[in-house]
Amino acid sequence: MTTVTTAPPERQPEALESGVSPAREGRGSRLHRLLGSIPTGVLWALVVLWTIPTMGMFVSSFRPEIEVKTTGWWTVLPDPFPDNQTLALLVALAFIAVVVAVVGLLARLYHHLGRAGRIALPIVAVLAFVGLLVASTDATFTLENYRQTFDASTSDSPDMWQHFINSAAITVPATVIPIAFAAFAAYAFAWMDFKGRDWLFVSVVAMLAVPIQLSLVPLLQLYVGGAHVTAFGETITLFPDLDLAGTTTAVWLTHIGFGLPLAIFLLHNYISSLPADLFEAARIDGADHPTIFWRLVVPLSVPALAAFAIFQFLWVWNDYLVAATFLGTGSADAPMTVRLATLSGGRGQDWHLLTAAAFVSIALPLAVFFGLQRYFVRGLLAGSVKG
Amino acid sequence: MTAVTMDKVTKTYPNGVTAVADLDLEVADGEFLVLVGPSGCGKSTALRMVAGLESITSGELRIGERVVNDLPPKERDIAMVFQNYALYPHMTVEQNIGFALKLARLPKDEIRQRVRNAARVLQLEEWLHRKPGQLSGGQRQRVAMGRAIVRDPSVFLMDEPLSNLDAKLRAQTRAEIAGLQRQLGTTTIYVTHDQIEAMTMGDRVAVMREGRLQQIDEPEVLYSEPANLFVAAFIGSPSMNLLEGTVAVDPGGGNGAGGGATISLGEQSLALPASVLAERPGLRAFDGRKVVVGVRPEYLGDATLGEHEAPPDGARLRGDVELREALGSELLVHVRTNCRPAVTDEVRSVAGEYDAAGVELLERQAAGEGAMIIARFDARSRARVGDVAEMDVDVERLQFFDPDTGDRIAGEVPTAPATAQPAPESEPA
Ligand SMILES: Nc1ncnc2c1ncn2[C@@H]1O[C@H](COP(=O)(O)OP(=O)(O)O)[C@@H](O)[C@H]1O
Ligand SMILES: [Mg+2]
Numbered sequence: 001m002t003t004v005t006t007a008p009p010e011r012q013p014e015a016l017e018s019g020v021s022p023a024r025e026g027r028g029s030r031l032h033r034l035l036g037s038i039p040t041g042v043l044w045a046l047v048v049l050w051t052i053p054t055m056g057m058f059v060s061s062f063r064p065e066i067e068v069k070t071t072g073w074w075t076v077l078p079d080p081f082p083d084n085q086t087l088a089l090l091v092a093l094a095f096i097a098v099v100v101a102v103v104g105l106l107a108r109l110y111h112h113l114g115r116a117g118r119i120a121l122p123i124v125a126v127l128a129f130v131g132l133l134v135a136s137t138d139a140t141f142t143l144e145n146y147r148q149t150f151d152a153s154t155s156d157s158p159d160m161w162q163h164f165i166n167s168a169a170i171t172v173p174a175t176v177i178p179i180a181f182a183a184f185a186a187y188a189f190a191w192m193d194f195k196g197r198d199w200l201f202v203s204v205v206a207m208l209a210v211p212i213q214l215s216l217v218p219l220l221q222l223y224v225g226g227a228h229v230t231a232f233g234e235t236i237t238l239f240p241d242l243d244l245a246g247t248t249t250a251v252w253l254t255h256i257g258f259g260l261p262l263a264i265f266l267l268h269n270y271i272s273s274l275p276a277d278l279f280e281a282a283r284i285d286g287a288d289h290p291t292i293f294w295r296l297v298v299p300l301s302v303p304a305l306a307a308f309a310i311f312q313f314l315w316v317w318n319d320y321l322v323a324a325t326f327l328g329t330g331s332a333d334a335p336m337t338v339r340l341a342t343l344s345g346g347r348g349q350d351w352h353l354l355t356a357a358a359f360v361s362i363a364l365p366l367a368v369f370f371g372l373q374r375y376f377v378r379g380l381l382a383g384s385v386k387g
Numbered sequence: 388m389t390a391v392t393m394d395k396v397t398k399t400y401p402n403g404v405t406a407v408a409d410l411d412l413e414v415a416d417g418e419f420l421v422l423v424g425p426s427g428c429g430k431s432t433a434l435r436m437v438a439g440l441e442s443i444t445s446g447e448l449r450i451g452e453r454v455v456n457d458l459p460p461k462e463r464d465i466a467m468v469f470q471n472y473a474l475y476p477h478m479t480v481e482q483n484i485g486f487a488l489k490l491a492r493l494p495k496d497e498i499r500q501r502v503r504n505a506a507r508v509l510q511l512e513e514w515l516h517r518k519p520g521q522l523s524g525g526q527r528q529r530v531a532m533g534r535a536i537v538r539d540p541s542v543f544l545m546d547e548p549l550s551n552l553d554a555k556l557r558a559q560t561r562a563e564i565a566g567l568q569r570q571l572g573t574t575t576i577y578v579t580h581d582q583i584e585a586m587t588m589g590d591r592v593a594v595m596r597e598g599r600l601q602q603i604d605e606p607e608v609l610y611s612e613p614a615n616l617f618v619a620a621f622i623g624s625p626s627m628n629l630l631e632g633t634v635a636v637d638p639g640g641g642n643g644a645g646g647g648a649t650i651s652l653g654e655q656s657l658a659l660p661a662s663v664l665a666e667r668p669g670l671r672a673f674d675g676r677k678v679v680v681g682v683r684p685e686y687l688g689d690a691t692l693g694e695h696e697a698p699p700d701g702a703r704l705r706g707d708v709e710l711r712e713a714l715g716s717e718l719l720v721h722v723r724t725n726c727r728p729a730v731t732d733e734v735r736s737v738a739g740e741y742d743a744a745g746v747e748l749l750e751r752q753a754a755g756e757g758a759m760i761i762a763r764f765d766a767r768s769r770a771r772v773g774d775v776a777e778m779d780v781d782v783e784r785l786q787f788f789d790p791d792t793g794d795r796i797a798g799e800v801p802t803a804p805a806t807a808q809p810a811p812e813s814e815p816a
Contacts, residue, residue, distance in 0.1 A: 275471065275473065277469050277470075277471055277472075277473035278473050278475065280438075280440050280467075280469070280473065281467070281469060281473035281474075281475075281534075282475075282486075283439075283440065283459070283460045283461065284438060284439075284440075284460045284461065284465065284466065284467050284487075285461075285486050285487035285490060285534070286461035286487055286490040286491055287461075287490055291490060295486075296475060299477045300476065300477060
């Protein structure tokens with residue numbers, strides 16, 4: 001770039017919307033301004049407030065069983081004034097204020113960092129915090145809870161690692177497959193002319209209204225014995241008996257079935273709001289439907305795809321009902337949610353293990369969320385503001 | 388040979404709207420044809436049928452020798468520039484321009500070379516690695532042009548490509564596009580609702596109204612010999628003054644020598660010499676009947692200056708000056724007369740094109756306020772607001788229209804001199 005630009009480039013250089021629709025950009029910046037009017041300090045205070053329970057669980061997961069069961073996690077903090085509650089409260093508030101300030105400062109720093117720095121900073125910050133805590137406290141910390149959680153020595157032991165893998169094995173296909181199918185379907189519903197298109201679309205969307213509980217029994221039957229119709233002495237097999245009962249396949253198939261209508265609906269909304277001009281220009285440039293889909297629709301729909309991916313991922317990862325129904329609560333193939341529920345033991349005597357196990361179970365969703373949060377915010381915006 | 392021929396082409400949308408009706412159009416090889424008309428008249432539909440983006444209900448469309456009615460866009464060898472540019476927002480300028488070549492599976496080197504050439508012609512070289520979102524309106528417009536020219540198609544189709552630019556840039560880009568087209572010699576169909584664009588850019592201009600072709604001819608001819616009231620009112624800025632008048636052919640002047648006619652415009656009247664009647668023989672049939680009289684602003688002169696030499700007696704109109712716009716080289720004077728403006732469907736649709744208030748204004752004038760006439764006076768004129776203006780009328784250049792059919796009342800009109808060029812532009816608000 002050697003010369004001076006004739007016109008100033010647009011404010012948001014990477015906003016894809018700016019090339020598409022000025023209206024969307026306008027709304028986006030309005031939201032931006034609205035958020036901007038809330039003092040940053042308040043926002044960071046909220047962030048800290050909402051993170052405290054997670055942190056509490058995190059701290060608890062390292063405490064010995066006896067202590068977990070008798071005192072709260074905050075007691076690990078050294079109490080400077082054991083005799084004066086008011087002073088102690090003041091110190092606690094001051095401590096929270098300092099944490100807010102530090103987090104805010106780090107966040108500001110974060111914006112100036114490169115890629116590696118952005119990954120390193122939160123890790124360093126968390127480690128520093130933990131280090132400070134450990135150094136300043138006289139409470140004992142232990143990895144015992146985690147050791148027990150991952151223990152796989154007997155058939156009764158928690159064996160959380162196995163269940164973590166189970167959860168992933170269910171969640172990944174249940175997220176990826178519906179997105180792939182739904183993107184194709186949404187494009188076809190939005191931009192291809194074929195007979196019965198509207199009718200078909202309405203019937204797909206209507207499936208959103210089917211409650212999941214309603215279909216549990218029919219689905220169980222389907223997985224156990226397939227589907228057959230008997231009429232005039234003839235039996236016609238609609239769905240073969242694939243012997244899916246009690247397998248993880250049955251679980252993710254079910255999730256795909258329940259995820260698809262919503263996926264098609266959301267993606268259709270987004271894809272149909274892409275400007276028609278683009279597709280016409282592409283047709284004139286010589287593109288056919290597959291080319292338009294892969295070269296235009298997919299790259300332009302990344303925010304919507306990512307937003308749906310996050311929703312579907314969290315929903316499947318946190319699901320209990322479907323997994324418990326199709327696998328049973330004692331299965332070795334059960335995902336973490338099911339195992340978590342049975343972990344505390346018949347009389348709830350093992351609930352100290354829950355802290356560690358629960359923390360393991362939110363690790364992946366947290367990573368996914370932070371990995372995709374950029375798209376998540378954009379996708380939410382795109383979904384709510386029809387462009 | 389890449390002429391484009393439309394033979395009775397009709398488009399009826401599934402909702403029953405007939406957007407284009409029996410359109411006969413022939414665009415010669417290398418010609419720059421402009422399709423112009425008020426919005427909603429079916430220009431875009433016509434263009435999109437040529438592009439293959441819209442199916443043809445009936446009629447035949449040929450590009451070159453081929454009938455292309457049922458060919459998909461990519462087999463028609465056309466390129467199109469869209470009103471909103473339709474740039475691919477996630478691709479760089481280079482990828483945008485080269486997209487069609489890439490889909491045609493040309494070798495990478497050649498794509499690169501052709502994209503660079505196009506970018507050089509359009510002065511886009513510096514921006515090749517930017518995305519459309521980072522470009523100004525004018526640059527985006529040029530990228531859209533680049534996407535069209537890089538393919539070297541046999542026909543360019545452009546749908547209001549300048550309507551998103553501001554007035555100044557529009558005037559400049561207008562000249563650039565016209566120059567580029569002349570240089571490339573590619574057959575071009577250009578759609579616009581702006582008659583100034585049409586008049587300045589087109590080799591020929593086709594005027595459409597409500598899906599029907601009104602007239603197709605060179606810009607000068609459209610201006611001086613509009614086929615009907617609609618074309619007369621639509622072409623020209625400021626537009627032609629249209630008044631309601633009654634013809635009275637002089638008694639005894641019925642067959643030639645010495646016999647003229649009188650047009651009465653309310654309380655005023657204009658005497659027409661025999662020569663005017665001789666050139667418009669059709670006018671005799673309107674003896675005693677109403678006609679629409681059209682006079683372009685430049686054929687009204689300030690009587691105190693004697694602009695038009697030796698006006699025949701009685702070829703004057705007068706009224707109160709209500710507004711003067713000094714343009715330096717000339718003076719536009721808005722004069723309130725006691726004549727009645729012509730109010731027909733055609734005039735109404737032009738008046739209401741940009742703003743519903745236009746029709747209301749016209750109706751108020753017809754109801755008694757009196758017609759507002761715009762005259763283009765010489766810059767030396769001393770006409771002031773509040774004065775009574777005496778205007779010489781160049782009666783040889785009056786136009787007459789049948790108020791019922793809207794058609795021009797036939798007869799030859801001398802070809803317009805240089806002054807009959809389209810007026811300096813005043814962009815619609
Ligand atoms: N896809 C469509 N379906 C139905 N009617 C349409 C469609 N596109 C345009 N029309 C109608 O056809 C007429 C001509 O439209 P168009 O060709 O876009 O006009 P212009 O480009 O001259 O403004 C208008 O009355 C418009 O409402
Ligand atoms: Mg149009």
